[in-house]
Amino acid sequence: MHLIDYHNGIHAFDAGYVRHMLAAIHLVVDDGRAAFVDTGSNASLPHAQAALAALGLTADAVDYVILTHIHLDHAGGAGAMMRTFPGARLVVHPRGARHMIDPARLMAATEEVYGRETARALYGELLPVAAERIIEATEGTTIKLGHRELVCHDSPGHAKHHVFIHDRAAKGIFTGDTFGISYRELDVDGRAFVFPSATPVQFDPVDMRDSVERMMALEPEAVYLTHFSRLGSPRPLAAQMLRRMDDCVKLTLAAVKAAAGADPVPTIRTALAGYLLEEARAHGVALAEEEILELWRLDLDLDAQGLAVWATAAAK
Numbered sequence: 001m002h003l004i005d006y007h008n009g010i011h012a013f014d015a016g017y018v019r020h021m022l023a024a025i026h027l028v029v030d031d032g033r034a035a036f037v038d039t040g041s042n043a044s045l046p047h048a049q050a051a052l053a054a055l056g057l058t059a060d061a062v063d064y065v066i067l068t069h070i071h072l073d074h075a076g077g078a079g080a081m082m083r084t085f086p087g088a089r090l091v092v093h094p095r096g097a098r099h100m101i102d103p104a105r106l107m108a109a110t111e112e113v114y115g116r117e118t119a120r121a122l123y124g125e126l127l128p129v130a131a132e133r134i135i136e137a138t139e140g141t142t143i144k145l146g147h148r149e150l151v152c153h154d155s156p157g158h159a160k161h162h163v164f165i166h167d168r169a170a171k172g173i174f175t176g177d178t179f180g181i182s183y184r185e186l187d188v189d190g191r192a193f194v195f196p197s198a199t200p201v202q203f204d205p206v207d208m209r210d211s212v213e214r215m216m217a218l219e220p221e222a223v224y225l226t227h228f229s230r231l232g233s234p235r236p237l238a239a240q241m242l243r244r245m246d247d248c249v250k251l252t253l254a255a256v257k258a259a260a261g262a263d264p265v266p267t268i269r270t271a272l273a274g275y276l277l278e279e280a281r282a283h284g285v286a287l288a289e290e291e292i293l294e295l296w297r298l299d300l301d302l303d304a305q306g307l308a309v310w311a312t313a314a315a316k
Contacts (some may be wrong), residue, residue: 001050003027003228009148013051013231015040015073018122018221018298019182023073026230027051028167030146035064036163037174038226039077040206045084048077055157063089064135064143068176069162070096071199072110072123072228073240079103079127090129091143091152094136097162100129113200113305120277137163154182155215157208164215171221172230178211179234180241181227183295188284191232192236195226195298196245198306205249205310212298244279251275252307256315264311269304276300 004012009030015023017040025044026037034057036048038233052061062085067075070092078100092100099106103126111119135141137152143148148169155164159178165174173179179195186193196208215223216238223234231237253266273293280292293300 003051004046006021006170006230008172010167010170010172010224010230011051011055012049012224015044017041017044019072021112021228024224025051025106025226026224026229027055028145028148029055029057030148030169031191032057032061033063033146034061035079035143035145035150036062037066038068038074039073039081040074040178042074042080044077045080045307048081049084051106059085059266060087063145063148064089065143066068066137066143066152066174067093067096067100068163068164068178069093070099070160070255071159071177072106072119074176075100076123076126077283082133082205085303089133089135091135091137093154093161093163094138096135096182097131097136100134101131101308103128103316106262113302126215144235148189152276153214153312154163154209156202157204157211158199161202162211164211165219166220171219172224173215173218173222173234174224175215175218176226178208179215179223179225179238180245181299182225182231183293184228185287186280186283186292188286191283192231192237193280193283193285194241194244195296195299196241196248196278198245198248198310199299199302199304200306201309203306203310206243208245209242212242217253225312231315233287244275247275248272248303248307252311256311257310265304266306268307269300272304272307273300
C-alpha cells in the first residue's frame with residue numbers, strides 16, 4: 001500500500017480494484033480526525049487500515065465515510081468500512097441511502113450490468129449499513145472534519161445519486177466520476193488525458209455539463225478523481241473532457257442510426273474505441289493500441305452500455 005501525500009491534508013492510495021492504479025480512495029485528515037472518500041470494494045479494507053496506520057491513526061479516528069455515488073467501485077466496501085470504523089457516519093446522496101441500508105437491489109442491478117459471476121467476484125457480499133449511521137447529503141450539506149469543512153453538492157450527469165465534495169481548506173473537489181477518468185498511464189510530459197464516463201444507466205450529457213461547470217465556478221486548484229486521483233489546473237481539463245463528451249454523444253447517435261434497429265451497443269463500443277485511440281494519439285500517447293484498449297477495456301464496455309441507454313431514452 002503506497003500512500004500519496006498531497007501535503008494539504010489529503011492523501012490517496014490504490015483501492016486494489018481490478019488492476020493497479022484503476023481506482024483511488026482518498027483519505028482526508030485534519031486535527032487527528034479522518035474521512036475516507038469512496039471505498040473501493042470489500043477487498044480494499046486492508047488498504048484503508050494500512051493507510052490509517054501509516055499516519056499513526058486508529059479506527060476510532062474515522063468520523064466519516066463519504067461516497068461520491070453508489071456504483072460499487074466507489075461504494076462496494078462501504079458496509080465493511082462502517083463495521084470496522086465504529087464511530088464513523090456514512091455520507092451518501094439521498095437517492096443512494098436506501099441502497100446502503102438494504103443493498104440487495106443494488107447488487108441485483110450490478111449483476112445485470114456485469115453478469116452475476118463477474119459481479120460476485122468483484123464485490124463479494126455487500127454489507128448493510130444501519131440507517132441511524134447515515135447522513136443524507138443534500139445540496140449544501142456541510143461536514144465538519146477537525147477544523148475544515150467538506151461541502152456536498154448534487155452532481156448528476158454520471159448518475160442521479162452523485163455528489164461532489166468541495167474541500168474548502170485544500171481548494172479541491174472530490175469529483176467521483178462526474179469529471180471523467182484520467183489514468184496516469186496516458187500522461188504525456190505531465191499532461192493528463194481525461195475521458196468522460198457514461199457508465200450505465202443514468203448518463204445525461206446536459207446534467208454532466210452543468211455539474212462540471214458548477215465545479216469550475218468554485219475555482220478549485222485541483223480535482224481529485226476516483227480514477228485516478230489528483231489533477232491540477234482543472235479548468236482546461238474540464239473543457240477537454242466536455243468536448244470529448246459531446247463527441248461521444250455524436251458518435252453514439254450515428255452508431256444507433258447505423259445499427260438500424262439492432263442492438264447498438266457493439267457498434268457504439270467499436271466507434272468509442274476508435275475515438276479513444278484517435279484522441280490518445282492526438283494527446284501524444286505512445287503506448288501500443290492494444291495497451292490503451294486494455295487499460296480502457298472495462299470502461300469501454302460500460303460506457304457503450306450507458307450511451308446506448310441514454311440514446312434510447314433521448315429518442316422517445
